[in-house]
Every structure is written in structure tokens, then in C-alpha cells.
Amino acid sequence: MNLLFLGTGAGMPGKLRNVTSVSLKMLEERKAIWLFDCGEATQHQILHTSLKPGKIEKIFITHLHGDHIYGLPGFLGSRSFQGGNTELTVYGPKGIREFIEVSLKVSETHLQYPLIIKEIDEGIIFEDHQFIVESKLLDHAVLSFGYRIVEKDKIGTLDAIKLQKEGISPGPIYAKLKNGEVVELEDGRILNGSDYVGPDQKGKVITILGDTRSCDNAIKLAKDADILVHEATFSEDSEEMAYNYFHSTTKQAATIAKEANVKLLCLTHISSRYGKEDSEKLLEEAKNVFSNSIIAYDFLEVPI
Numbered sequence: 346m347n348l349l350f351l352g353t354g355a356g357m358p359g360k361l362r363n364v365t366s367v368s369l370k371m372l373e374e375r376k377a378i379w380l381f382d383c384g385e386a387t388q389h390q391i392l393h394t395s396l397k398p399g400k401i402e403k404i405f406i407t408h409l410h411g412d413h414i415y416g417l418p419g420f421l422g423s424r425s426f427q428g429g430n431t432e433l434t435v436y437g438p439k440g441i442r443e444f445i446e447v448s449l450k451v452s453e454t455h456l457q458y459p460l461i462i463k464e465i466d467e468g469i470i471f472e473d474h475q476f477i478v479e480s481k482l483l484d485h486a487v488l489s490f491g492y493r494i495v496e497k498d499k500i501g502t503l504d505a506i507k508l509q510k511e512g513i514s515p516g517p518i519y520a521k522l523k524n525g526e527v528v529e530l531e532d533g534r535i536l537n538g539s540d541y542v543g544p545d546q547k548g549k550v551i552t553i554l555g556d557t558r559s560c561d562n563a564i565k566l567a568k569d570a571d572i573l574v575h576e577a578t579f580s581e582d583s584e585e586m587a588y589n590y591f592h593s594t595t596k597q598a599a600t601i602a603k604e605a606n607v608k609l610l611c612l613t614h615i616s617s618r619y620g621k622e623d624s625e626k627l628l629e630e631a632k633n634v635f636s637n638s639i640i641a642y643d644f645l646e647v648p649i
Contacts, residue, residue, distance in 0.1 A: 346649040350641045351390040355578045359617035364412040377402040381553045387416035388423050399429035406437030407555025408489035418448035425456045434461040438488040483557035486591040493566040496548030504541045559597045567605035576614035581630045595627050599634035610638040
């Protein structure tokens with residue numbers, strides 16, 4: 346899995362950063378991509394990457410401010426125009442259905458694929474055999490959610506070398522042993538799959554938060570995560586301004602990462618008041634609290 350940042354700015358597009366959107370590439374795991382927020386011109390950003398709109402199967406919207414949703418109608422239409430025909434599900438706060446349906450209706454945009462819209466609340470909003478997605482409310486001026494994406498543990502690796510040393514050739518029996526079954530061979534030997542499969546591989550945890558002040562739910566969502574994507578709209582010396590505008594500073598984001606015991610912090614949603622020359626200072630502010638911090642920039646790709 347990889348995170349690819351499509352937009353890392355706050356409020357409105359700037360020359361350095363477009364507005365918010367990040368993609369979770371799961372091409373090996375499920376041959377699909379998930380998108381988190383879809384700010385204005387997200388589809389333009391996608392044109393500069395290898396992402397295929399038809400591969401995007403889910404879009405998670407954190408909140409309904411324009412810099413997080415204004416690119417959604419255009420993307421939905423373009424996905425259809427480009428031949429996308431597979432089902433797409435959009436998750437988001439109450440109001441996301443009206444925004445999408447009115448946008449598509451007044452522009453007479455007719456999608457050629459099934460579109461499912463789910464207005465969410467706190468709790469488990471998605472689960473299948475591979476992943477669980479949990480949402481919690483954050484502290485922002487409007488309803489704003491954070492998402493915790495948990496990859497379920499995977500069965501350990503089958504020790505094929507050990508099997509071959511015991512004279513057992515590859516075949517259907519390998520699949521049964523991989524599944525932990527007990528198998529009887531033609532020569533009477535009984536094999537227990539648990540003797541040939543390594544320990545389960547721990548699944549990854551990714552936390553992607555919407556706009557927020559520091560809050561307990563941010564820590565809960567980020568607990569022991571492999572990667573935390575947290576807004577850092579302001580520098581540490583603008584804490585009062587951050588509070589008044591329901592946002593976070595670099596230092597506050599790093600404090601959340603430290604308290605949650607995450608492995609890596611990615612700072613994003615950087616105000617356009619900060620130029621390229623300010624990035625080193627902003628990063629230093631975070632690293633003073635949580636050393637394993639990075640600042641995301643448009644088209645940064647981070648392996649998980």
C-alpha cells in the first residue's frame with residue numbers, strides 16, 4: 346500500500362500546493378484505490394500521476410468545506426466520460442448526498458456506473474474480509490470526521506522449502522495446509538497446516554484526519570497507527586489563530602502523533618501563507634516533539 350498526496354494545501358489552491366486530496370493505493374491488495382477528500386482540481390492532479398479514475402472504488406469525505414469537496418462533481422463526471430463502469434461509493438457527513446445529487450442534476454451529468462452515497466456517523470462504516478474503516482468526529486467548525494483504516498491480519502507464509510524437503514511436491518495440498526487444515530497423505534502421514542505456516546502477518550493501520558483542533562478522538566483514531574495524516578495549517582507560534590479557526594499547528598499535530606504512538610506523521614493542509622522556504626522550519630517544529638515527522642507535498646508518495 347502507498348499513500349499518494351494529490352493536494353496538500355489549505356483553504357484555496359496556491360502555486361505551491363493544491364487543495365486537499367490523498368489517495369490510498371491498494372493495487373496489490375485489492376486492485377483498487379481509495380480517495381480521501383476531493384478538493385477543487387483533484388482530477389487535474391490525477392492527470393499528473395499514474396492513477397486511473399476507474400480504479401477508484403471508494404471516496405471518503407472528511408467534511409463539507411469547499412477545499413475538500415469542490416472537485417467531487419467534476420471527478421465523478423470525468424470518471425464516467427472516461428469509460429469507468431464499476432461501482433463507486435462515496436462516504437461523508439450529512440449533506441454530501443444533496444451536494445452530489447444537486448451538482449449532477451443541474452449540470453445534467455449522467456453517470457454510466459452505479460454511484461452509492463452513504464452519509465455516515467461515528468462507528469464502523471465499512472468492513473470486508475480485508476479492511477475495516479472506522480470514523481470518529483473531530484473538533485472543527487462543521488461536522489468533520491477522521492478515518493482509521495485497519496488492514497486485517499494476513500495468514501503467515503507457507504514454508505514450501507520444508508514441505509519439499511519432506512518429499513511433498515507443490516499442488517492442491519499446499520493450499521489446504523496454507524489454510525491451516527489437517528491433511529492425510531497417501532502414505533498415511535498426517536500433516537497439520539499449523540506446522541508449516543509462519544505467524545500471521547500483522548495488518549497495517551492508516552489514520553487520515555479531517556480538519557480539526559487537537560482532540561481526544563484524534564488520538565483514539567491514531568492509536569499505534571503505521572502512519573498518521575494530520576493537518577498542520579499553522580506554525581506553532583500561531584496557536585491562538587489555529588484555535589480560533591478550528592485548526593491545528595505543527596506542534597499540536599506532532600503531540601497527537603507522540604501520544605498516539607504512531608510510527609510516522611505526515612503533516613498536510615498547510616496554509617498558503619507559508620512558502621517553500623518555510624517548510625524546513627515547519628518540519629523542525631514538528632520534529633522537536635515527534636522525530637519521525639515529514640511534511641507532505643503534492644505528488645509525494647509514501648509506502649506503508
